[in-house]
Amino acid sequence: MPSLALDTPELAEQYDAVSDLQYEHGQHLLNALQLRPGESLLDIGAGTGRLTELAARHHVGPTGRVVGIEPLPLRVDIARKRASPWHHAEVGRAEDLSRFAAGAFDAVILNSVYHWLPDKDAVLRQAWRVLRPGGRIAISSASRERPHDLQQLVADVLAQAGLGRRGGSGSTPHPVTFAELAAQLEAAGFHVDDVRLRRFADRFADAEAVRVFSQASSFGNFLGEFLPDVRTGLLAALEARIGAHRNADGILLHRNLLFALAHKPA
Numbered sequence: 001m002p003s004l005a006l007d008t009p010e011l012a013e014q015y016d017a018v019s020d021l022q023y024e025h026g027q028h029l030l031n032a033l034q035l036r037p038g039e040s041l042l043d044i045g046a047g048t049g050r051l052t053e054l055a056a057r058h059h060v061g062p063t064g065r066v067v068g069i070e071p072l073p074l075r076v077d078i079a080r081k082r083a084s085p086w087h088h089a090e091v092g093r094a095e096d097l098s099r100f101a102a103g104a105f106d107a108v109i110l111n112s113v114y115h116w117l118p119d120k121d122a123v124l125r126q127a128w129r130v131l132r133p134g135g136r137i138a139i140s141s142a143s144r145e146r147p148h149d150l151q152q153l154v155a156d157v158l159a160q161a162g163l164g165r166r167g168g169s170g171s172t173p174h175p176v177t178f179a180e181l182a183a184q185l186e187a188a189g190f191h192v193d194d195v196r197l198r199r200f201a202d203r204f205a206d207a208e209a210v211r212v213f214s215q216a217s218s219f220g221n222f223l224g225e226f227l228p229d230v231r232t233g234l235l236a237a238l239e240a241r242i243g244a245h246r247n248a249d250g251i252l253l254h255r256n257l258l259f260a261l262a263h264k265p266a
Protein backbone atom coordinates (compact mmCIF):
# COMPACT_ATOMS: atom_id res chain seq x y z
CA MET A 1 0.00 0.00 0.00
CA PRO A 2 1.32 3.46 -0.82
CA SER A 3 2.09 5.66 2.15
CA LEU A 4 1.11 9.30 2.55
CA ALA A 5 3.85 9.71 5.18
CA LEU A 6 6.92 9.66 2.91
CA ASP A 7 6.64 13.14 1.40
CA THR A 8 9.41 15.67 2.12
CA PRO A 9 9.79 19.40 1.38
CA GLU A 10 12.32 18.47 -1.32
CA LEU A 11 9.95 15.98 -3.02
CA ALA A 12 7.08 18.48 -2.91
CA GLU A 13 9.24 21.21 -4.49
CA GLN A 14 10.56 18.75 -7.06
CA TYR A 15 7.01 17.72 -7.99
CA ASP A 16 6.08 21.32 -8.57
CA ALA A 17 9.09 21.67 -10.88
CA VAL A 18 8.85 18.39 -12.84
CA SER A 19 5.08 17.83 -13.14
CA ASP A 20 4.73 19.20 -16.68
CA LEU A 21 3.54 15.78 -17.85
CA GLN A 22 0.68 15.64 -15.35
CA TYR A 23 -0.06 19.30 -16.10
CA GLU A 24 -0.45 18.46 -19.77
CA HIS A 25 -2.73 15.49 -19.00
CA GLY A 26 -4.82 17.71 -16.75
CA GLN A 27 -5.35 20.19 -19.56
CA HIS A 28 -6.97 17.43 -21.63
CA LEU A 29 -9.40 16.91 -18.73
CA LEU A 30 -10.10 20.61 -18.26
CA ASN A 31 -10.83 20.98 -21.97
CA ALA A 32 -13.18 17.98 -21.85
CA LEU A 33 -15.08 19.50 -18.90
CA GLN A 34 -15.84 22.64 -20.95
CA LEU A 35 -16.04 24.80 -17.86
CA ARG A 36 -17.83 28.10 -18.26
CA PRO A 37 -17.04 31.40 -16.51
CA GLY A 38 -18.71 31.44 -13.11
CA GLU A 39 -18.77 27.66 -12.61
CA SER A 40 -17.35 25.82 -9.60
CA LEU A 41 -14.77 23.01 -9.72
CA LEU A 42 -13.43 20.59 -7.11
CA ASP A 43 -9.88 19.40 -7.91
CA ILE A 44 -9.35 16.18 -5.94
CA GLY A 45 -5.72 15.23 -5.20
CA ALA A 46 -4.63 18.64 -6.41
CA GLY A 47 -0.92 18.22 -5.62
CA THR A 48 0.90 21.56 -5.64
CA GLY A 49 -2.07 23.28 -7.26
CA ARG A 50 -0.81 24.03 -10.76
CA LEU A 51 -3.94 22.69 -12.46
CA THR A 52 -6.22 24.25 -9.83
CA GLU A 53 -4.71 27.63 -10.60
CA LEU A 54 -5.03 27.12 -14.37
CA ALA A 55 -8.70 26.16 -13.99
CA ALA A 56 -9.36 29.18 -11.79
CA ARG A 57 -7.60 31.75 -13.95
CA HIS A 58 -8.38 30.50 -17.44
CA HIS A 59 -11.57 28.44 -17.21
CA VAL A 60 -13.99 29.64 -14.51
CA GLY A 61 -12.53 33.12 -13.89
CA PRO A 62 -13.16 35.46 -10.92
CA THR A 63 -16.92 34.87 -10.91
CA GLY A 64 -16.29 31.14 -10.44
CA ARG A 65 -14.80 29.07 -7.62
CA VAL A 66 -12.15 26.33 -7.55
CA VAL A 67 -11.24 24.27 -4.49
CA GLY A 68 -8.26 21.91 -4.49
CA ILE A 69 -8.04 19.21 -1.85
CA GLU A 70 -4.86 17.25 -1.29
CA PRO A 71 -3.77 14.94 1.55
CA LEU A 72 -0.08 15.95 1.61
CA PRO A 73 0.28 19.13 3.73
CA LEU A 74 3.65 20.05 2.18
CA ARG A 75 2.03 20.15 -1.27
CA VAL A 76 -0.94 22.11 0.04
CA ASP A 77 1.55 24.68 1.39
CA ILE A 78 2.86 25.20 -2.15
CA ALA A 79 -0.66 25.25 -3.62
CA ARG A 80 -1.69 27.93 -1.10
CA LYS A 81 0.95 30.29 -2.49
CA ARG A 82 -0.98 30.15 -5.78
CA ALA A 83 -4.38 30.97 -4.21
CA SER A 84 -6.57 33.82 -5.45
CA PRO A 85 -9.81 35.29 -4.05
CA TRP A 86 -11.72 32.66 -6.04
CA HIS A 87 -9.52 29.59 -5.60
CA HIS A 88 -7.78 27.92 -2.70
CA ALA A 89 -6.29 24.61 -1.45
CA GLU A 90 -7.17 22.53 1.60
CA VAL A 91 -5.77 19.38 3.19
CA GLY A 92 -8.22 16.56 2.47
CA ARG A 93 -8.73 13.13 0.96
CA ALA A 94 -10.87 11.89 -1.88
CA GLU A 95 -12.57 9.38 0.41
CA ASP A 96 -14.08 12.08 2.65
CA LEU A 97 -15.80 15.03 0.99
CA SER A 98 -18.22 15.49 3.90
CA ARG A 99 -17.11 19.13 4.38
CA PHE A 100 -18.85 20.01 1.09
CA ALA A 101 -22.62 20.31 0.75
CA ALA A 102 -24.53 18.04 -1.63
CA GLY A 103 -24.59 19.58 -5.12
CA ALA A 104 -21.89 22.13 -4.22
CA PHE A 105 -19.93 21.85 -7.50
CA ASP A 106 -20.54 22.02 -11.23
CA ALA A 107 -17.54 19.80 -11.94
CA VAL A 108 -15.00 17.48 -10.31
CA ILE A 109 -11.57 16.58 -11.64
CA LEU A 110 -9.14 13.83 -10.62
CA ASN A 111 -5.93 14.15 -12.60
CA SER A 112 -3.29 11.42 -12.13
CA VAL A 113 -4.94 10.56 -8.81
CA TYR A 114 -7.39 7.73 -9.54
CA HIS A 115 -4.67 5.05 -9.74
CA TRP A 116 -3.62 5.95 -6.20
CA LEU A 117 -7.08 5.23 -4.76
CA PRO A 118 -7.82 1.71 -3.50
CA ASP A 119 -11.57 2.24 -2.97
CA LYS A 120 -12.86 3.74 -6.22
CA ASP A 121 -16.53 3.13 -5.37
CA ALA A 122 -16.33 5.18 -2.16
CA VAL A 123 -14.59 8.04 -3.96
CA LEU A 124 -17.07 8.11 -6.85
CA ARG A 125 -20.04 8.03 -4.46
CA GLN A 126 -18.57 11.08 -2.70
CA ALA A 127 -17.96 12.87 -5.98
CA TRP A 128 -21.51 12.12 -7.13
CA ARG A 129 -22.91 13.63 -3.92
CA VAL A 130 -21.00 16.93 -4.19
CA LEU A 131 -21.93 17.41 -7.87
CA ARG A 132 -25.13 19.21 -8.83
CA PRO A 133 -27.52 17.37 -11.17
CA GLY A 134 -25.96 17.69 -14.62
CA GLY A 135 -22.50 18.20 -13.08
CA ARG A 136 -19.46 16.67 -14.82
CA ILE A 137 -16.55 14.55 -13.65
CA ALA A 138 -13.25 14.07 -15.50
CA ILE A 139 -10.67 11.44 -14.57
CA SER A 140 -7.25 10.44 -15.87
CA SER A 141 -5.85 7.11 -14.71
CA ALA A 142 -3.13 4.61 -15.44
CA SER A 143 -4.44 1.71 -17.49
CA ARG A 144 -4.06 -1.83 -16.19
CA GLU A 145 -4.21 -3.27 -19.71
CA ARG A 146 -1.48 -0.96 -21.01
CA PRO A 147 1.11 -0.22 -18.29
CA HIS A 148 3.57 2.64 -18.82
CA ASP A 149 6.98 1.58 -20.20
CA LEU A 150 8.42 2.44 -16.80
CA GLN A 151 5.98 0.17 -14.97
CA GLN A 152 7.01 -2.64 -17.28
CA LEU A 153 10.71 -1.98 -16.61
CA VAL A 154 10.08 -1.98 -12.84
CA ALA A 155 8.20 -5.29 -13.14
CA ASP A 156 11.09 -6.77 -15.16
CA VAL A 157 13.69 -5.62 -12.62
CA LEU A 158 11.70 -7.07 -9.73
CA ALA A 159 11.18 -10.35 -11.56
CA GLN A 160 14.90 -10.57 -12.32
CA ALA A 161 15.69 -9.96 -8.64
CA GLY A 162 13.29 -12.75 -7.67
CA LEU A 163 10.95 -10.27 -5.98
CA GLY A 164 7.96 -11.02 -8.16
CA ARG A 165 5.42 -8.49 -9.35
CA ARG A 166 4.37 -6.01 -6.73
CA GLY A 167 1.45 -3.67 -7.25
CA GLY A 168 2.76 -0.84 -5.13
CA SER A 169 6.33 -0.71 -6.39
CA GLY A 170 5.95 1.85 -9.12
CA SER A 171 3.85 4.97 -9.34
CA THR A 172 0.46 3.49 -10.22
CA PRO A 173 -0.52 1.02 -7.50
CA HIS A 174 -4.25 0.79 -8.34
CA PRO A 175 -4.70 1.11 -12.13
CA VAL A 176 -7.99 0.18 -13.84
CA THR A 177 -9.04 -1.32 -17.13
CA PHE A 178 -11.13 0.59 -19.65
CA ALA A 179 -14.16 -1.56 -18.74
CA GLU A 180 -13.62 -1.20 -14.99
CA LEU A 181 -13.44 2.58 -15.18
CA ALA A 182 -16.70 2.79 -17.15
CA ALA A 183 -18.41 0.27 -14.85
CA GLN A 184 -17.25 2.08 -11.69
CA LEU A 185 -18.63 5.38 -12.96
CA GLU A 186 -21.94 3.78 -13.91
CA ALA A 187 -22.22 1.96 -10.57
CA ALA A 188 -21.91 5.32 -8.81
CA GLY A 189 -24.82 6.69 -10.89
CA PHE A 190 -22.92 8.59 -13.58
CA HIS A 191 -23.72 8.62 -17.28
CA VAL A 192 -20.46 7.90 -19.10
CA ASP A 193 -19.86 10.30 -21.99
CA ASP A 194 -16.41 9.23 -23.09
CA VAL A 195 -13.57 6.88 -22.12
CA ARG A 196 -10.43 6.78 -24.22
CA LEU A 197 -6.86 5.59 -24.00
CA ARG A 198 -4.16 8.10 -24.94
CA ARG A 199 -0.51 7.32 -25.47
CA PHE A 200 2.16 9.89 -24.60
CA ALA A 201 5.88 9.93 -25.44
CA ASP A 202 7.71 11.20 -22.34
CA ARG A 203 11.25 12.50 -22.76
CA PHE A 204 13.77 12.68 -19.91
CA ALA A 205 17.34 13.98 -19.96
CA ASP A 206 18.73 10.85 -18.32
CA ALA A 207 17.91 7.99 -15.93
CA GLU A 208 18.39 10.28 -12.93
CA ALA A 209 15.63 12.56 -14.27
CA VAL A 210 13.34 9.52 -14.52
CA ARG A 211 14.13 8.62 -10.90
CA VAL A 212 13.50 12.17 -9.62
CA PHE A 213 10.23 12.41 -11.57
CA SER A 214 9.06 9.01 -10.30
CA GLN A 215 9.99 9.69 -6.71
CA ALA A 216 8.39 13.16 -6.64
CA SER A 217 5.25 11.99 -8.48
CA SER A 218 4.82 9.07 -6.07
CA PHE A 219 5.52 11.25 -2.97
CA GLY A 220 8.37 8.90 -1.95
CA ASN A 221 6.66 5.58 -2.76
CA PHE A 222 8.72 4.61 -5.81
CA LEU A 223 10.19 1.20 -4.81
CA GLY A 224 9.46 2.48 -1.33
CA GLU A 225 8.56 -0.84 0.26
CA PHE A 226 12.13 -2.15 0.03
CA LEU A 227 14.92 -1.70 2.55
CA PRO A 228 17.42 1.00 1.49
CA ASP A 229 20.18 -1.37 0.32
CA VAL A 230 17.75 -3.54 -1.69
CA ARG A 231 16.24 -0.42 -3.18
CA THR A 232 19.66 0.93 -4.17
CA GLY A 233 20.37 -2.30 -6.06
CA LEU A 234 16.95 -2.22 -7.75
CA LEU A 235 17.43 1.41 -8.81
CA ALA A 236 20.84 0.55 -10.32
CA ALA A 237 19.29 -2.35 -12.26
CA LEU A 238 16.44 -0.10 -13.38
CA GLU A 239 18.88 2.59 -14.52
CA ALA A 240 20.65 0.05 -16.73
CA ARG A 241 17.33 -0.96 -18.34
CA ILE A 242 16.23 2.64 -18.80
CA GLY A 243 19.49 3.18 -20.71
CA ALA A 244 18.14 0.93 -23.46
CA HIS A 245 15.49 3.62 -24.15
CA ARG A 246 18.12 6.30 -24.89
CA ASN A 247 18.32 7.99 -28.26
CA ALA A 248 19.89 11.24 -29.47
CA ASP A 249 17.23 13.32 -27.62
CA GLY A 250 17.55 11.56 -24.27
CA ILE A 251 15.37 8.86 -22.70
CA LEU A 252 12.07 8.10 -24.41
CA LEU A 253 9.42 6.29 -22.35
CA HIS A 254 5.80 5.81 -23.35
CA ARG A 255 2.92 6.36 -20.97
CA ASN A 256 -0.66 5.15 -21.52
CA LEU A 257 -3.49 6.85 -19.71
CA LEU A 258 -7.25 6.41 -19.64
CA PHE A 259 -9.31 9.60 -19.82
CA ALA A 260 -12.95 9.49 -18.75
CA LEU A 261 -15.69 12.11 -18.88
CA ALA A 262 -19.07 11.46 -17.25
CA HIS A 263 -21.99 13.43 -15.82
CA LYS A 264 -24.58 13.14 -13.09
CA PRO A 265 -27.99 12.87 -14.76
CA ALA A 266 -30.04 16.05 -14.39
Ligand SMILES: C[S@@+](CC[C@H](N)C(=O)[O-])C[C@H]1O[C@@H](n2cnc3c(N)ncnc32)[C@H](O)[C@@H]1O
Pocket (backbone or CB within 6 Å): 019, 022, 023, 026, 044, 045, 046, 047, 048, 050, 051, 069, 070, 071, 072, 075, 092, 093, 094, 095, 110, 111, 112, 113, 116, 117, 217, 218, 219
Ligand atom coordinates in the same frame (compact mmCIF):
# COMPACT_ATOMS: atom_id res chain seq x y z
C1 LIG B 1 0.72 12.47 -9.45
S1 LIG B 1 0.03 13.51 -8.22
C2 LIG B 1 -1.14 14.47 -9.16
C3 LIG B 1 -1.35 15.83 -8.53
C4 LIG B 1 -2.24 16.79 -9.35
N1 LIG B 1 -3.57 16.27 -9.55
C5 LIG B 1 -1.61 17.17 -10.66
O1 LIG B 1 -2.28 17.07 -11.68
O2 LIG B 1 -0.43 17.60 -10.65
C6 LIG B 1 -1.04 12.39 -7.31
C7 LIG B 1 -1.68 13.08 -6.13
O3 LIG B 1 -2.69 12.22 -5.59
C8 LIG B 1 -2.74 12.50 -4.23
N2 LIG B 1 -3.45 11.45 -3.48
C9 LIG B 1 -2.99 10.25 -3.09
N3 LIG B 1 -3.93 9.61 -2.36
C10 LIG B 1 -5.00 10.43 -2.30
C11 LIG B 1 -6.28 10.35 -1.67
N4 LIG B 1 -6.64 9.28 -0.95
N5 LIG B 1 -7.13 11.39 -1.81
C12 LIG B 1 -6.79 12.48 -2.53
N6 LIG B 1 -5.58 12.60 -3.14
C13 LIG B 1 -4.70 11.60 -3.02
C14 LIG B 1 -1.28 12.60 -3.84
O4 LIG B 1 -1.09 13.20 -2.60
C15 LIG B 1 -0.71 13.38 -5.01
O5 LIG B 1 -0.66 14.76 -4.77
